[in-house]
Amino acid sequence: MxxxxxxxxxxxxxxxxxxxxxxxxxxxxxxxxxxxxxxxxxxxxxxxxxxxxxxxxxxxxxxxxxxxxxxxxxxxxxxxxxxxxxxxxxxxxxxxxxxxxxxxxxxxxxxxxxxxxxxxxxxxxxxxxxGILPGLSELFPIHEANRSFDTILNMEYSYIGRDRWTHNSAYDIAWGVGNIGKGEASIIYEQGKLKEVNLFTSGKTVQLPPPLGKRKLFPVFREELRDFVESRSIKNARVYGNNWGAWVSLATIAVRLLHWHGTQRQLHQSADLIVKAARRDLQDKMPGFMLHLTMQGTKNGQPMSLASTLYFEDTxxxxxxxxxxxxxxxxxxxxxxxxxxxxxxxxTEAFMNLFQQQKYTIIRKQDPDSTSPVKKAAI
Ligand SMILES: NC(=O)c1ccc[n+]([C@@H]2O[C@H](COP(=O)([O-])OP(=O)(O)OC[C@H]3O[C@@H](n4cnc5c(N)ncnc54)[C@H](OP(=O)(O)O)[C@@H]3O)[C@@H](O)[C@H]2O)c1
CATH class of the missing domain: 3.40.50.720 (NAD(P)-binding Rossmann-like Domain)
Structure with missing residues (x-):
């Protein structure tokens, strides 16, 4: 070397x-x-x-x-x-x-x-x-798709996280929230067609593995993942995200609805708000970040379904x-x-292997059995 x-x-x-x-x-x-x-x-x-x-x-x-x-x-x-x-x-x-x-x-x-x-x-x-979002948030589903599927019909993917955000990180969160629609859009793929949906009214309550449980998430699709979905011809794809914590969620909704992201001054103020909200959310709680993916498709000509989760606390x-x-x-x-x-x-495999060597574990429930009702619906 x-x-x-x-x-x-x-x-x-x-x-x-x-x-x-x-x-x-x-x-x-x-x-x-x-x-x-x-x-x-x-x-x-x-x-x-x-x-x-x-x-x-x-x-x-x-x-x-x-x-x-x-x-x-x-x-x-x-x-x-x-x-x-x-x-x-x-x-x-x-x-x-x-x-x-x-x-x-x-x-x-x-x-x-x-x-x-x-x-x-x-x-x-x-x-x-x-980083993790963006970064791992795209690498993870691509890696899981590559290792488990030849063709993919359906994909539903959720990410959610919390930490004591620094002003710098909070500024970028505020910028990201303000710029949904540019690079990160509220869209879904349905029967192979891209559809724009409303960020707030198209939210979904998703049942996530512990320690998250039931969470309200909102549709957000980064352009890198759109490239992936289109290159793999995935017919139905939905991606949902949110902050884990009521205060940061409220703060980001306010930033978006009240347009507190138009100038650097507003973004600095929004960042201050998010920093304070994150501290409130984290009182007596650990940070955490979860990526949770479900996919249905085929592997070696057989139906395949997968639920895959990556969770860690050290964001x-x-x-x-x-x-x-x-x-x-x-x-x-x-x-x-x-x-x-x-x-x-x-x-991506080499990247994810190096990542997992750092004591990060992907939990998979993989089911190649074609009698599963999930896969019957998917294929
Ligand atoms: N993709 C992801 O998942 C993800 C997650 C978290 C953060 N991030 C990004 O990572 C970046 C860093 O975030 P952070 O939370 O680590 O911030 P941070 O703790 O505030 O660290 C920023 C560092 O940059 C240095 N710095 C600031 N201004 C500088 C300048 N003008 N010239 C040279 N160095 C400067 C600071 O040191 P000095 O003050 O000594 O210069 C400090 O060491 C942000 O852009 C954030 O959005 C990405």
Whole structure:
């Protein structure tokens, strides 16, 4: 393996420090932490002398450029990604280094599309939206589909989570809620046809495995998953999501209905509201994030149905690990040149195996028996 330098801007933040931990434990690459402030002693101890620090402010061109000069791969964990936009991705491109982004700002993908051919010629790789939501939220159903099905007729998929969101993460949640309709839409697929539905009136009460139980979720379909559904010709597909916790749910409904997302000032105020709401939701409770998928179709010519669940409590650790795995796969030559959503990594199995090695377990109820009423209805 060629030793590379992986730079992590925001390496002392909630997501960044978990990415750093993974890279220290699981790789032998050089690690360069970046941020505006010097890491505190606990962070230095965590990095165990395996990493160095270089001050960087991503909003200052010279500083960002000097940091890029030191890296082969750059992970950007500084946010909010809706404010950062494509600034760091473009700096990485200019410096001919690979780029990884756990943030969920869809427009970066589209601005890199204009450079995709150039990136392929230069052998440059960008992996975007590679956290848990987005990121794992797309990789998980694709991985489950690939391993268990030849054809898929029906898919219903739910995700829900809670944590003590930082201002940066909350800002991006507010931006995401405000931008439903652009990149993430309230749509469903019915009999092979895409239908727009109302975000609020098309909500559904879904029975999820413990500890979630019955939850009211709302239809949200990210564009990466639409690509997947269309490429696999899935006839009926519904994706539902929500925050787990009454206060954050209420806060996001208010942000959406009252349009508190039009300006940066409003988004900062909405982020403050979400941070407070998340603290209330988390009083005496653990964080948690669940992905729950049901699919019906065929495998080897036989009917197949699957219920698959991934649940964990350490949402920031899982997010940082996803970004770090993408950087590791780039360093190991396992991702082709070009710009990709996490969902477009060709080797989803390798990604998910590395993820599961970090003590994350997928619970599956797989049923190849054609007498099941579920499958009779599906086939
Ligand atoms: N996809 C997912 O599932 C997911 C989940 C959670 C978070 N995220 C995304 O991950 C990003 C980070 O979130 P977080 O919760 O980890 O935030 P955080 O804890 O506030 O960390 C942000 C880090 O970025 C650094 N930073 C901030 N502004 C900077 C600047 N101008 N230049 C250089 N460094 C800067 C900060 O350090 P200094 O203050 O010292 O500069 C800090 O270390 C956000 O964009 C968030 O949306 C994605």
């Amino acid at each position: 060629i030793k590379t330098t992986i730079g992590i801007i925001g390496g002392c933040g909630q997501v960044g420090q978990k990415a750093v931990r993974y890279l220290i434990d699981e790789t032998s690459h050089n690690i360069l932490l970046g941020g505006r402030n010097t890491p505190d002693d606990s962070m230095k101890k965590q990095a165990q002398g395996r990493s160095s620090f270089m001050p960087v402010d991503i909003f200052q061109d010279k500083s960002l450029s000097a940091f890029c000069d030191e890296c082969d791969i750059l992970i950007n964990c500084a946010g909010p990604s809706a404010v950062v936009g494509d600034r760091v991705a473009m700096a990485a491109l200019k410096h001919n280094i690979h780029y990884v982004d756990p943030g969920g700002h869809n427009p970066i993908y589209h601005s890199l599309t204009a450079h995709n051919e150039e990136m392929k010629k230069k052998g440059l790789i960008s992996v975007l939206a590679v 920031y650790r899982a997010t940082g690990i996803c970004a770090a795995i993408a950087a590791r796969m780039i360093a190991e030559g396992n991702i082709p040149a070009g710009r990709h959503w996490a969902s477009q990594i060709p080797n």
